[in-house]
Amino acid sequence: MLTIARRFSGSSICRKQITVGSNNIQVIKNIQDREYEAIWKTIGSTRSDLKKDDIKKFKEAWGNDYHQTLTFLKDSDRLIASNSHVVFRPLKDSKGLENLVFRGNLWISPDVRGSEIMDITDKQSYDVGFSVGNNSMAYATKKTMDQYKNLTGSMDHLHKYYVSNYDFGDLCIPKDLDTSGIVVKNARDVPDTDILKYDAKVFKYERSKYVLGQIREDFGRVAYNEKGDVIGIGAISVYPSGECAITPMYADDIRIARTILKNILEEMTLDAEKYWRLQIRSHDQHTGSYGWIRPFLSTMTHRSEVCTLMCDHKEKGMDFSKVYSTFHADNCPI
Incomplete structure (x- = not known):
C-alpha cells in the first residue's frame, strides 16, 4: 500500500x-x-x-x-x-x-x-x-x-541514458565487500576543493555551487586513498515521495564506488517504510556503470533506456570512465 x-x-x-x-x-x-x-x-x-x-x-x-x-x-x-x-x-x-x-x-x-x-x-x-x-x-x-x-543539425550521440529502480526491500548491505585502503568521509566534513577538483576530472565546466549543494544536501561522501588523494565522490538524494537517487557516483574504479555506497546505506539503514526505492542513472560507456550495484541486490539487475545524449560536436570535456551514476538529466549531461 x-x-x-x-x-x-x-x-x-x-x-x-x-x-x-x-x-x-x-x-x-x-x-x-x-x-x-x-x-x-x-x-x-x-x-x-x-x-x-x-x-x-x-x-x-x-x-x-x-x-x-x-x-x-x-x-x-x-x-x-x-x-x-x-x-x-x-x-x-x-x-x-x-x-x-x-x-x-x-x-x-x-x-x-x-x-x-x-x-x-x-x-x-x-x-x-x-x-x-x-x-x-x-x-x-x-x-x-x-x-x-x-x-x-546532428544525430551524433555520446551515450545512452538508463534508469534502474530497486525497492528498498530488495536491497542488502554486503558484509564481505573489500574496502581495504579506502577512507570514506562525510561530504560536509571535507574542503570544497576536494569535491570540486574531483568533479573537474569528470566534467571540465563550472558547476561548483550545484555540485556542492547536491553532494552535501542529504547523504554525500568523499573517498580517499591512504595517501590522502581523492578517489571518488558520491551522494544519495532523498525525495518526499520516498524515492532515493544516486546523484552522482563518480569513482576511480568499481570497488571505490561500492565502498561509497556501502558507507551511505549503513547510515541510512535499509528502512523500507521510510524509503521507497533506489534509483541509479547509468550509461553505455563502460559496463561497470550498470553492473556495479549487484552486491547490494537480492534481486536481478535491470534497467530501462530513457534517452540519448545528443550533440552537434565531438565533446572533449567529459570523462565517462569514472561515472557509475550521473547527475539528473534535467540539469547536467553527466
Whole structure:
C-alpha cells in the first residue's frame, strides 16, 4: 500500500484539448514565486524525484546561466510548457573548450495539440543559444529525436541514458565487500576543493555551487586513498515521495564506488517504510556503470533506456570512465 501511494501520489487533471499560437500564450522568463508555484503544482507534484524548492536552487546555483522559460495560456495561471537550459562555461584551466549550451528538461502539457507549441519552444531554445554549430547538447527520447536533429543539425550521440529502480526491500548491505585502503568521509566534513577538483576530472565546466549543494544536501561522501588523494565522490538524494537517487557516483574504479555506497546505506539503514526505492542513472560507456550495484541486490539487475545524449560536436570535456551514476538529466549531461 505504501509503494502504491507513493508511486501515484501526484494527480493529473484532464482538461479540454487546446491549440496554441503566438496570439493566445504568455511567455515568462523572469520566474517569480507565482511561477515557481505553478511549476510545482503542474509538474513537480507529479514527479517522485523532485523537491519543491529544487528549481529555485538550480537558479541560485547557476545564476544568469540558468534559463527557465515558462509558457502560459494567455490571461490565466494555466502552465502549458516549461523549457530549461544551462550555459556551462569551461573551467579556467580547461584549454580548447567553448561554452556548452545544454537543453535540460522540456515539458509540454498533454492537453496541448498541434505542432505550434514545438515551434514556440524551439524559438525559446534558439534565444539562449541552443542551435546548430553553437556547441549544443541535449537528451532526446525516441519521440523527440527528429526535433533535436533539426535544432542541432546532428544525430551524433555520446551515450545512452538508463534508469534502474530497486525497492528498498530488495536491497542488502554486503558484509564481505573489500574496502581495504579506502577512507570514506562525510561530504560536509571535507574542503570544497576536494569535491570540486574531483568533479573537474569528470566534467571540465563550472558547476561548483550545484555540485556542492547536491553532494552535501542529504547523504554525500568523499573517498580517499591512504595517501590522502581523492578517489571518488558520491551522494544519495532523498525525495518526499520516498524515492532515493544516486546523484552522482563518480569513482576511480568499481570497488571505490561500492565502498561509497556501502558507507551511505549503513547510515541510512535499509528502512523500507521510510524509503521507497533506489534509483541509479547509468550509461553505455563502460559496463561497470550498470553492473556495479549487484552486491547490494537480492534481486536481478535491470534497467530501462530513457534517452540519448545528443550533440552537434565531438565533446572533449567529459570523462565517462569514472561515472557509475550521473547527475539528473534535467540539469547536467553527466
